Amino acid sequence: MTRFALLSLLASALIAPVGLGADEEEPSRPYFNDKEAPENIRDLMKIQESLVSALPRARKATVGVDLGGGAGSGVIVSEDGLVLTAAHVSGGIGKELTVVMEDGTKHKATSLGLVASSDAAMIKIDAEGSYPFVEIDKNDTARLGDWVFSLGHSGGFDKERGVVVRIGRLVRVSDQTIQSDCKLIGGDSGGSLFAMNGRLIGIHSRVGGSLEQNMHVPIREFQRNWEEMLKAEFVGEGPFAQKPEIGKGFLGIRTEDREKGGVRVVEVAEETPAAKAGLEVDDVILSVDGKEMADKEAFSALMKEQAPGFKLKLTILRDDEEIEIEVELGAR
Amino acid sequence: MTKRLKSKWNWARARAPLAVALGVGTAPLAEAQQLEGHLRLNGSQVMEAFEPIRAVLQQSSVVLYDGRKTMGYGVVVSSDGYLVAKASELEKIKKLSVRIDKTEYKSVKVLASTAEWDVALLKVEAEDLVPVEWSEDAEPAHGTWVVSNGSSSRLRRRVRIGIISANAREVGGGKSPVVLGVQLNNEKENLSIREVAENSGAAAAGLKSGDVILSADGQEVAKIEDLQEILSKKEPGDKVKLRVERDGEQKEFEVELRAREKIFEEKESRNQAMSGRVSQRRTNFKRILQHDVMLSERSTGGPLLNLDGRCVGMNIARADRAESYAIPAAEMVKVIKKLREESK
Numbered sequence: 001m002t003r004f005a006l007l008s009l010l011a012s013a014l015i016a017p018v019g020l021g022a023d024e025e026e027p028s029r030p031y032f033n034d035k036e037a038p039e040n041i042r043d044l045m046k047i048q049e050s051l052v053s054a055l056p057r058a059r060k061a062t063v064g065v066d067l068g069g070g071a072g073s074g075v076i077v078s079e080d081g082l083v084l085t086a087a088h089v090s091g092g093i094g095k096e097l098t099v100v101m102e103d104g105t106k107h108k109a110t111s112l113g114l115v116a117s118s119d120a121a122m123i124k125i126d127a128e129g130s131y132p133f134v135e136i137d138k139n140d141t142a143r144l145g146d147w148v149f150s151l152g153h154s155g156g157f158d159k160e161r162g163v164v165v166r167i168g169r170l171v172r173v174s175d176q177t178i179q180s181d182c183k184l185i186g187g188d189s190g191g192s193l194f195a196m197n198g199r200l201i202g203i204h205s206r207v208g209g210s211l212e213q214n215m216h217v218p219i220r221e222f223q224r225n226w227e228e229m230l231k232a233e234f235v236g237e238g239p240f241a242q243k244p245e246i247g248k249g250f251l252g253i254r255t256e257d258r259e260k261g262g263v264r265v266v267e268v269a270e271e272t273p274a275a276k277a278g279l280e281v282d283d284v285i286l287s288v289d290g291k292e293m294a295d296k297e298a299f300s301a302l303m304k305e306q307a308p309g310f311k312l313k314l315t316i317l318r319d320d321e322e323i324e325i326e327v328e329l330g331a332r
Numbered sequence: 333m334t335k336r337l338k339s340k341w342n343w344a345r346a347r348a349p350l351a352v353a354l355g356v357g358t359a360p361l362a363e364a365q366q367l368e369g370h371l372r373l374n375g376s377q378v379m380e381a382f383e384p385i386r387a388v389l390q391q392s393s394v395v396l397y398d399g400r401k402t403m404g405y406g407v408v409v410s411s412d413g414y415l416v417a418k419a420s421e422l423e424k425i426k427k428l429s430v431r432i433d434k435t436e437y438k439s440v441k442v443l444a445s446t447a448e449w450d451v452a453l454l455k456v457e458a459e460d461l462v463p464v465e466w467s468e469d470a471e472p473a474h475g476t477w478v479v480s481n482g483s484s485s486r487l488r489r490r491v492r493i494g495i496i497s498a499n500a501r502e503v504g505g506g507k508s509p510v511v512l513g514v515q516l517n518n519e520k521e522n523l524s525i526r527e528v529a530e531n532s533g534a535a536a537a538g539l540k541s542g543d544v545i546l547s548a549d550g551q552e553v554a555k556i557e558d559l560q561e562i563l564s565k566k567e568p569g570d571k572v573k574l575r576v577e578r579d580g581e582q583k584e585f586e587v588e589l590r591a592r593e594k595i596f597e598e599k600e601s602r603n604q605a606m607s608g609r610v611s612q613r614r615t616n617f618k619r620i621l622q623h624d625v626m627l628s629e630r631s632t633g634g635p636l637l638n639l640d641g642r643c644v645g646m647n648i649a650r651a652d653r654a655e656s657y658a659i660p661a662a663e664m665v666k667v668i669k670k671l672r673e674e675s676k
Contacts, residue, residue: 036371037371037381038378039380044639048476051475052475145371154654155652161501161622163498164497165474167373167494167624168372169371169372174364174365179364181373184653211626212372
């Protein structure tokens with residue numbers, strides 16, 4: 001993730017307080033959640049009415065997340081396009097992804113932070129815009145036994161089929177994980193779990209062997225780590241994401257010092273990230289991500305802080321002209 | 333149904349490049365609260381609310397038996413004994429009998445069937461049956477409750493519940509690709525055979541490693557795409573005439589094509605692995621309703637009812653862990669009319 005992208009994301013977060021700020025009146029808790037079980041057709045009708053009326057908005061905000069080679073789901077929670085998803089879907093920080101809306105419209109997006117221990121993650125749609133979004137259950141009102149519905153692009157995005165909805169109850173609740181009997185399958189990961197009042201209460205994470213083992217990250221786990229994720233931080237350690245390996249980032253050039261400052265490229269190895277990005281011999285690297293490179297020492301110190309997959313914006317002097325080149329680092 | 337799962341948890345992401353399956357611990361759940369079984373979606377106390385709909389299944393659904401074993405369900409479509417069921421599941425039954433409400437019918441005639449919809453028309457000698465009422469409303473919206481047959485006892489029908497989960501649509505994609513049963517040398521410019529698979533049409537016809545395929549059905553084939561194009565129009569069991577160069581001589585072979593999965597073992601996808609037993613015939617339907625009722629491959633064929641007790645479709649396939657398909661009522665009315673005309 002470049003410094004530029006990060007700053008712009010922070011700025012947008014300040015302008016539109018994502019999901020946590022002021023919003024419309026809290027909807028009331030549906031009466032059927034306070035019954036052990038629905039007792040008659042009328043109770044069932046009420047559940048159906050709640051679901052049918054909450055669905056259109058929920059469907060519009062639930063998106064496909066395409067990483068190229070893998071596909072999951074996500075859900076938009078702010079008008080400016082902040083997306084909650086699973087850490088094993090976003091796959092890291094600063095990754096370029098595609099967000100697919102229900103009608104098939106695609107938006108470029110970048111992954112922000114994640115919580116590796118609980119599978120929570122954020123993505124931000126790159127382009128400014130007004131996106132359909134849902135409100136999160138910010139008062140953490142979901143309880144064991146509540147009726148819920150899940151949405152996701154099961155098996156990957158399918159425009160004809162659309163997003164898939166399933167019904168269930170919260171069957172197991174703990175601090176970091178909630179479980180429902182809404183049947184999930186591959187591709188649903190990162191998709192949305194809703195209370196019947198249309199508030200987002202969780203994000204799909206994984207399934208167990210039985211059809212009743214459908215696991216979700218509760219929204220409170222997102223709230224706890226909201227600021228860190230917005231700042232594109234890698235939080236915690238755990239099975240859902242691997243920390244970038246700092247020091248293993250690979251560019252593929254040899255450089256020498258230059259009298260007037262900056263570092264001169266003396267060799268660009270074939271098939272390396274540098275070659276693919278179009279770096280040439282005799283280019284002079286003046287700065288990286290806006291940071292001036294006084295000499296080779298400064299440059300190699302900076303490279304030691306890089307991991308595979310990180311992106312750098314290089315300001316280059318070539319034939320007396322300054323140009324900018326963006327390069328995604330490979331692995332050493 | 334979980335035997336094939338190697339690990340406790342499966343990541344719910346499709347086509348994950350890192351198809352990891354770690355044993356993620358259950359430690360955070362140690363202090364978890366749990367909902368008792370009878371209160372869960374398909375728990376007994378929730379089912380009680382559906383009693384009026386269960387009563388419709390009691391009268392108007394059909395249980396299919398092979399001897400004593402329940403093999404599937406069907407729908408009563410007339411008071412004088414016409415029934416429908418899923419044709420491909422019906423074919424598996426050796427000793428067919430059916431039960432409607434509490435009455436067993438040992439003499440069942442299969443009158444007609446349609447491969448297009450995988451529906452068969454059956455007849456038992458009966459009067460005063462209660463047929464389903466096909467819904468004449470628009471197709472049910474996303475989120476509408478739907479009720480199907482759950483496990484049955486001799487005297488009692490039970491329900492399984494769910495909702496309409498996705499857009500009604502056509503499902504295609506069921507055509508099985510056919511193969512000769514050879515592997516080609518990738519590095520060579522021509523279509524030279526590296527290996528001939530056992531049990532393949534190519535092996536039966538006498539093709540050998542080192543043979544170079546020159547033409548198929550009289551058309552020259554220079555690249556693999558040329559060959560694929562010709563094969564793509566064929567069905568399993570069809571034949572293709574190959575002209576082949578072997579040791580400097582040209583020879584002709586007639587090769588029977590077989591379904592790819594019969595020759596080359598295909599790796600089961602993770603989504604298939606986590607879905608348990610699904611219907612064999614679950615593709616190529618002109619129009620289906622998708623719902624999330626947990627059917628099994630042996631619980632298709634019955635009615636799909638809404639909260640009014642009207643029949644919005646007939647369950648036709650268990651597609652995967654999260655998807656079941658039903659033929660919409662409007663289509664069923666047409667199918668039944670056609671089958672009854674054919675059987676006259």
